[in-house]
Amino acid sequence: MCCKVIVSAKFAIAMMPSKNRRFIFNIVGLCLVILGIGNVLFGENMLNKFLEKEMILRPGSKMFELWKKPPMKLTLDFYLFNWTNPQDFQNRDIKPKFEELGPYRFTEVPHKVDIKWHTQNASLTYKKQSKYYFDAANSKGQLDDNIVTLNSLAVSLAAKAKRWSPLRRRVIDIALNVYNGDISITKSVNELLFEGFDDVLLNMANYLPTSLIDVKVPFDKFGYCYPRNYSADVTGIYNIHTGADDMRKFGQLHTWNYRDTTRAYAPECAKVYGSPGEFQTLYLQPHKPVNFFLSDVCRTVAMDYVQTTEVEGVKGFRYEGGKRMVDNGTLYPENVCHCNGECVPSGLMNITSCWFGSPIFLSYPHFHDADPYYLSEVDGLKPDKQKHELYLVLEPRSGLMLEMSARLQSNILVEPVSDFRLFRGKRRIFFPLFWFEARTRISPQLSEEFKLLPRVLLGLQVFGVISIVIGVIMLVWYPIKLHLQNRLIQQIKINNLDTQTHHIVGKAISMQPENAPLLVTSVQANEKILERADTQLSEFSIEASTSSTDRSSMQSTTSST
16 A cells, blocks of 8 residues: 555656646755754754653652652761770870771662642652661671760760759759769660660650750660661651742752751751752753752752763763861851851861750761861871762753762760869860761663763754755755756757868868868858757757656556556
């Protein structure tokens, strides 16, 4: 059937007059040129529109499923600082010495729970929940390894109580000495991280009224990551934009814990904005920072563009935390509102107000990129940019993460407090507790989907160029063909005339001189006759050629049919 249609089309075109064929040829050529120019100029815009449509979070969509349960493997390495000379802490001339133990590797399996859609403002609310599995094969140590570290609960209670009334401070001093009279504790890795351990001070704080201790601790055990394992109540309640109404807001945080500000910082630094981690805005621009909201520090942090790189063959923008992220106003005045009343030298992020009043300060591991003061107060730490920097790589068109290595260190401030015997005469020091590295990288299989976007764009552009070339050829084909035919006919006429003229002149030369005038007259007459005959012959040849071509086409078409 298809063959018959094609043959019929060819037959119809062959039967068309020459002017009709030329008109159709020009129309098709013009359409191809327009189509090609459209692909070259607007192909990327069309691809972006398609991408935006696919990126919108909606129930059951592929992007929603990827967001709900990310396919990328996330590993979490913990390094704990073992305190080797706690007995010398009373001596101000001896620095605390540390031995780094680890890594203790865990595999994190995150997913979103309690998802609620809000069509009125194109947003959704959810919680984060993660399960952590210990990876003994890739760890350098076991969960039952014992670690000697600082009594963080006692330090936190002393820091909280030092501004209380004398009577209340006296009660706390008695409690510190009766129930927990040592500045150091020895616990297993598992107890310090996810399992947690019971503590008398914590139990006492939970039983005392909030009016007495000014804070309500919502945990029944103490651990650096307790009760984060398989809990959805630690990181808070997020509300993000789905992009259904405006893709410029896609994936960006709208509220956290139902508020667009936090209570942890001054109003000018309390605004909730940025990405909660999964998505960045589309169409990233180089040399512009990206913003992430970190629930563990109750604030948004900025990461600066460094360079363009590749991950698994996919182009990406690399961003690093740098000194601005952990500055308290020393280097970047706009960060002074994050001091929380304790503007320490650059390199530490004060998150005391985010952690129930505990004097916790975040830094890069081993005080990398921090003021030399911190490193001078301890022994055993050696900062290394390659091992301790924080960076991530984002795909610029979609804003999705290609690679991440988030490295942060938790420190606690120990200060001398004369009202508490346990801390009387102690040195002021930012005591390192542990650091972690959260790492992920796109898989080779998933990278192929990212590579598809530039391939499609390249295909559109190549198709556009080919369409333009073919269209231009079709537009100029008939004019060039007619021009060449005219030149060929003129050349044939000239050749015929030259041949006949040479033949007559040759005869004239061979005859008697006395008859030359008559021969010349005869030659001139013959030339005029030949010119008229040649003109008529040329016109007849063109008509005959056209008719012959049409008949041949009709015969071949009929034969094929």
